[in-house]
Amino acid sequence: MKNNLNIDNLRLLLHKYYEGETSPDEEKLIECFFAETDADLNSQNMALDKELFSSIAELCPGPDDCDIPDHLADRITAITESSEDLFSSKNKKKWKISITYAAVAACICVAVTNGIRWLSAPITEPTHNMNHLAATPAKSHTLLNEENSKHNVMPEKPVAELNPPAPEPRQVKTKTENVTDQNNINENYVEITDPEEAEKIVLEIGRLLAVNSQKTNEAIQNLEKTIGEYKELTKSILK
Amino acid sequence: MTDGEFKRIILPNYRQMYATAFAILRDSNDASDAVQDTVSALWQKHQRLEAPENAQSFCNRTIRNHCIDRIRQNSNRYFEKIDSLYQYPSESTADSEVSLSSTAILIMNYLTKINIRHRKVLTLSIFSQLSNDEISVATGESPENVRVILSRGRKLIKELLKNEK
Numbered sequence: 001m002k003n004n005l006n007i008d009n010l011r012l013l014l015h016k017y018y019e020g021e022t023s024p025d026e027e028k029l030i031e032c033f034f035a036e037t038d039a040d041l042n043s044q045n046m047a048l049d050k051e052l053f054s055s056i057a058e059l060c061p062g063p064d065d066c067d068i069p070d071h072l073a074d075r076i077t078a079i080t081e082s083s084e085d086l087f088s089s090k091n092k093k094k095w096k097i098s099i100t101y102a103a104v105a106a107c108i109c110v111a112v113t114n115g116i117r118w119l120s121a122p123i124t125e126p127t128h129n130m131n132h133l134a135a136t137p138a139k140s141h142t143l144l145n146e147e148n149s150k151h152n153v154m155p156e157k158p159v160a161e162l163n164p165p166a167p168e169p170r171q172v173k174t175k176t177e178n179v180t181d182q183n184n185i186n187e188n189y190v191e192i193t194d195p196e197e198a199e200k201i202v203l204e205i206g207r208l209l210a211v212n213s214q215k216t217n218e219a220i221q222n223l224e225k226t227i228g229e230y231k232e233l234t235k236s237i238l239k
Numbered sequence: 240m241t242d243g244e245f246k247r248i249i250l251p252n253y254r255q256m257y258a259t260a261f262a263i264l265r266d267s268n269d270a271s272d273a274v275q276d277t278v279s280a281l282w283q284k285h286q287r288l289e290a291p292e293n294a295q296s297f298c299n300r301t302i303r304n305h306c307i308d309r310i311r312q313n314s315n316r317y318f319e320k321i322d323s324l325y326q327y328p329s330e331s332t333a334d335s336e337v338s339l340s341s342t343a344i345l346i347m348n349y350l351t352k353i354n355i356r357h358r359k360v361l362t363l364s365i366f367s368q369l370s371n372d373e374i375s376v377a378t379g380e381s382p383e384n385v386r387v388i389l390s391r392g393r394k395l396i397k398e399l400l401k402n403e404k
Binding site (some may be wrong): 014017018019020021023024027028039048049051052054055056058060066068071072073075077079080189 | 242243245246250253254257258262269270271274275278279282310324339340342343344345346347349366369370371384385386387388389390393394396397400
C-alpha cells in the first residue's frame with residue numbers, strides 16, 4: 001500500500017478525511033501508510049495525523065485480532081443439516097393446519113346450510129296454517145273454536161300442535177260463499193269477510209311469527225355455539 | 240444454488256464473516272449470533288439465489304448489512320457495549336491486559352463528553368469503521384449530517400491533540 005501512496009496523494013486523502021468524505025478503505029490506506037512509513041513526517045506537518053491514526057487503530061481491532069469461538073463451526077454446520085428435517089416437518093404442519101381449516105370451514109358451511117333450511121321451513125308453514133285456519137273445518141283444538149271466540153284470546157299451543165301433520169277439512173262459519181265447488185280454485189280456499197274472524201286470524205299469524213322468531217334466535221345461538229366449539233377445536237389442534 | 244454449492248461456497252466463509260461481524264459489533268456473542276442468523280437466512284433462500292462470483296465479498300457484504308440492521312434495531316445494546324470499552328484503565332497497569340496510549344485515552348475521553356448524536360456517529364466510524372452511508376442507515380441521520388459530524392469531530396480531536404502537545 002505504501003508504494004501506491006505518495007505524500008501528495010496522502011495530503012489529498014487527509015483533506016478528504018477531515019472533511020468527512022473518506023471511505024473505510026481510504027482510511028485504512030492512510031493508516032497503513034503511517035504504520036509502514038519511515039519518512040520524517042514532522043517536516044510535512046503530519047506527525048499529529050500519524051498519532052491520530054495510530055490511536056484509532058488501537059481502539060479498533062483488525063480482523064486478525066479476534067478469536068473464532070469453538071462452538072461457531074458446530075452451529076453453522078447444524079443449520080444445513082437440521083434445516084431439511086425442519087422444513088419437511090414445517091410442511092407437514094402446514095398441511096395439517098390447512099386440512100384442519102378446510103374441515104372446520106366445511107362443517108360450518110354444513111351447519112349454516114342446515115340452519116338456514118331449518119329456519120326457512122317453518123316460515124312457509126304459517127301460510128299453510130293460515131289456509132288451514134281459513135279453510136279447514138274446525139276441530140276441538142283449532143283457533144276459531146267457540147271457546148276462543150268467546151274469550152277473544154289465542155291459546156298458547158304446544159309446539160307439536162302448531163304444525164299439524166295434515167290439514168283437515170273444516171267448516172268455516174262465515175258469510176262467504178263456499179267455493180269448494182268451483183273447479184278453478186283450490187277447494188280449501190275460502191275468502192274471509194268477517195272482520196272479527198279476520199282479526200283473529202291475523203293475531204294468530206302474528207303469534208306464530210313471534211314463536212318462529214324465537215326459534216330463529218335459538219338457532220342462531222346454537223350456531224354461534226357450534227362455531228365457538230370448532231374454533232376451540234382448531235386451536236387445540238394447532239397447539 | 241444447490242445444497243452442495245452452498246456448503247462448498249458459502250459455509251467456508253463463516254470465519255471471515257465472524258471477523259467482520261466482530262469488528263462491527265465488538266461483542267463475541269453478538270457476532271456469533273449475527274453469523275448464524277445470516278447463514279440461516281442465506282440457507283433458507285439459497286435455492287432462489289445464484290452462486291456468487293466472489294463468495295467472500297458476497298458474504299462480507301451480507302454480514303455487514305446484517306450487523307448494521309442489528310445496530311439500527313437495537314442501538315442501545317451496541318452503544319452499551321462500546322461504552323463498556325471506555326472502562327479501559329487510564330494507564331497500563333500490571334493487572335490490565337490492554338494498555339492504551341495517551342492519545343487513545345484522550346480520544347475516548349473526548350467521546351464521553353460530546354452529545355449523544357455526535358457520539359453515535361463518531362463511535363460507529365472509529366470503533367466499527369462503517370462508511371458514511373452505513374452510519375446513516377444505522378443512526379437514521381442523513382448522509383450530509385454524518386459527513387458534517389465526522390468532519391467537525393475529527394478536526395476537534397486533532398485540535399485537542401495539538402493542545403495536548
